Amino acid sequence: MDNLGHLLDGFVNVLSPGNLLMALLGVVAGTAVGVLPGIGPAMTVALLLPVTYGMDPTQAFILFAGIYYGGMYGGSTTSILLNTPGESSSVITSIEGNKMAKAGRAAQALATAAIGSFVAGTIATLLLVFVTPLVVTFAVGLGAPEYFAIMLLAFVAVSVTLGSSRVRGFASLLLGLVIGLIGIDGVTGRQRLTLGIPQLADGIDVVVVAVGIFAVGEALWVAAHMRRKAMPVIPVGRPWLGAEDWRRSWRPWLRGTALGFPFGALPGSGAEIPTFLSYAVEKRLARRPEEFGHGAIEGVAGPEAANNASAAGTLVPMLAIGLPTTATAAVMLAAFESYGIQPGPLLLERQPALVWTLIASLFIGNLLLLVLNLPLAPAWAKLLRVPRPYLYAGILFFASMGAYAVNSQPLDLILLLLLGLLGFAMRRFGLPVLPLIVGVILGPRAELQGRRSLQLSGGDLSGLVGGPLSIAIYAVLVILLAWPLIKRFVPGKAL
Amino acid sequence: MSEQEPAHGHGASREGDRTSVRADERRSPGERPSPDERTSLGDGPRSGDRAQYGVCAFLALLGALVIVDALSITPLTSSNDPIGPRSVPVLLGVALLVVAVVYGVDVARGGRGEPEAGEDVDLSTAMDWRTVLLLAGAFAANAVLIEPLGWVISGTVMFWGAAFALGNRHHVRGLMIAVVLSLVTFYVFAIGLGVNLPAGVLQGIL
Incomplete structure (x- = not known):
């Protein structure tokens, strides 16, 4: 087992003091931003990108991965204690979790969420160890037409399955693709959409786009609808689980893991769908389904496990193919490029030390998170009382610092504000943000692969259809696009 | 807790319908759908959102x-x-x-995107343009001032201004936090980690 050998090397690397410190910093920062409203892991990784340029890439990625996993843990604390989810992936948790908290079982809700996250995260990371090399073996044989098809699939999947409305999802995607178009065309050197502004020739940096849409957009949106009366935070002691709760939790943890990992790995499903499915499954299998809606522990255990397992699942396409399925993965992908590391199937071969140390750090990070979250939950809950003016002023402060640091040009701050206004408008009109981010990051690469495919065929459009795989992908695309039509012919409960 | 009912009924009644997950996610569970959101379900009296x-x-x-x-x-x-x-x-x-x-x-046809919900977002209130403009102003001030005056001053102005815009009325405390934050970030990031933040007029003093 070659992989296990690599993984052991990764553990040896990650146990150096510098790397351990980064893992700890990452999970602490991740939990904090997961708990805090208005800021999430994707935004945090984007903000830290310019700050970490000078760092060793391995350490930077250990930090980012810690933030990603930590954000998943922190999000559950918010959704259980505050009744509004911190991250979209914790929405389902808040349904039962908050009921449990109101019934005086906050400690058990937090405990089943934290332990379930640990169990799911560990199992799913193990799956990641075995699945990633398999996907790589499969992906190295792919050519430009297949990549182009996979990216098109990612575009359509994030736009149609996440949007409450398809047309709004596509509008968001197109906005992202257009932003990605700005700058000098890599193949011919022609300027596109630079409007005569010389600073735009290099395009708009991904950090500026992500921070503008997430951080500035969110701050402006909150400013427009600020909740004047603070929401009550349910006080909580140290989380613990009784024997009965353990008995009721372990199966949902495992089922949640089984649902979360594959869905995380698929483009466009993210963490929301598996948490949702896990909730439905647990409700159906529960011995006392009448408890659902009144604080059933299974309804917290399952979705929380699914949520963390999907985070690990997300890393499979990111590390193996260079395909992001969530906003955080998209920003991490941009981070690879800013370090001059080419993401894709060759990543594992060219940067084995980085990838395996990163994966090993996930195991360590999970353990650290369990230790941090169980005894310290009351301390994290205090973060929910941060005065909102300072919180959002701080978010804007770090947003502009991060964006300025990329190129040291004040124009980026103006762009940041404009993108913030765009993010504001998208929140107002219910346009999902993820398609835009994926469009910005994958758009230029998709164009490159598409043009490369056509180069092989001499401009003939048949060049875009390569082997059987790309035909299969286009078939899936057609099904996704025609789904509203197909659904009419499928009996109601079939799905 | 009657206000809890809509969210739960909503979540449970749609199990299996994948495409509707985002719609569920946008409404924070436990929050009663605002009048606006009800119309988005297609049966409201208001004929949509002209904007x-x-x-x-x-x-x-x-x-x-x-x-x-x-x-x-x-x-x-x-x-x-x-x-x-x-x-x-x-x-x-x-x-x-x-x-x-x-x-x-x-x-x-009456389609409507649901405004994004969140912990600190109260969709039942009207859009507060004054706060938005003040906040955007504080942000723009930073963009204009960062080169001539330097990060420490422009960052202080922005933090204090943004906190003020968002309703902070402890002016001295806000200013102190702003100054400390700007100085700490300057020393840690610009001098410590080599991030490009301009010293501006305070060049030589910092």
Whole structure:
């Protein structure tokens, strides 16, 4: 087992003091931003990108991965204690979790969420160890037409399955693709959409786009609808689980893991769908389904496990193919490029030390998170009382610092504000943000692969259809696009 | 807890319908759907949200701009790049125009995007433009001041201004936090980690 050998090397690397410190910093920062409203892991990784340029890439990625996993843990604390989810992936948790908290079982809700996250995260990371090399073996044989098809699939999947409305999802995607178009065309050197502004020739940096849409957009949106009366935070002691709760939790943890990992790995499903499915499954299998809606522990255990397992699942396409399925993965992908590391199937071969140390750090990070979250939950809950003016002023402060640091040009701050206004408008009109981010990051690469495919065929459009795989992908695309039509012919409960 | 009912009923009644997950996620569970959101379900008396036509117009204008810009590029194709730099932008521009039209039809039929919910977002309140403009102003001040005055001063101005815009009335405390935050970030990031933050007029003092 070659992989296990690599993984052991990764553990040896990650146990150096510098790397351990980064893992700890990452999970602490991740939990904090997961708990805090208005800021999430994707935004945090984007903000830290310019700050970490000078760092060793391995350490930077250990930090980012810690933030990603930590954000998943922190999000559950918010959704259980505050009744509004911190991250979209914790929405389902808040349904039962908050009921449990109101019934005086906050400690058990937090405990089943934290332990379930640990169990799911560990199992799913193990799956990641075995699945990633398999996907790589499969992906190295792919050519430009297949990549182009996979990216098109990612575009359509994030736009149609996440949007409450398809047309709004596509509008968001197109906005992202257009932003990605700005700058000098890599193949011919022609300027596109630079409007005569010389600073735009290099395009708009991904950090500026992500921070503008997430951080500035969110701050402006909150400013427009600020909740004047603070929401009550349910006080909580140290989380613990009784024997009965353990008995009721372990199966949902495992089922949640089984649902979360594959869905995380698929483009466009993210963490929301598996948490949702896990909730439905647990409700159906529960011995006392009448408890659902009144604080059933299974309804917290399952979705929380699914949520963390999907985070690990997300890393499979990111590390193996260079395909992001969530906003955080998209920003991490941009981070690879800013370090001059080419993401894709060759990543594992060219940067084995980085990838395996990163994966090993996930195991360590999970353990650290369990230790941090169980005894310290009351301390994290205090973060929910941060005065909102300072919180959002701080978010804007770090947003502009991060964006300025990329190129040291004040124009980026103006762009940041404009993108913030765009993010504001998208929140107002219910346009999902993820398609835009994926469009910005994958758009230029998709164009490159598409043009490369056509180069092989001499401009003939048949060049875009390569082997059987790309035909299969286009078939899936057609099904996704025609789904509203197909659904009419499928009996109601079939799905 | 009667206010809990809508969210739960909502979550449970749609199990299995994948495409509706986002809609569930946008409404924070436990929060009663605001009157606006009810209309989005298609059965409300209000005939939609006119401002959405602005989004359609924006998408259409952007599409036109992308096409015009693409056509102004001198065509350049070669054997190793048969489609050149123009095709993709033209395609995206056309797609934007199509989406703008479909969007418009959707709005005319009463379609409505649900405003994003959140911990600190209270959608039952009217849009507070004054706060938004003050906040954007504080942010713009930073963009203008960062080069001449330096990060420590412009960052302080922005933090204090943003906190003020968002309702902070402890002016001295706000100012102290702003100054400390600016100084700490300058020393840690600019001097410690080599991040490019300008010292401005305080060059030599810091």
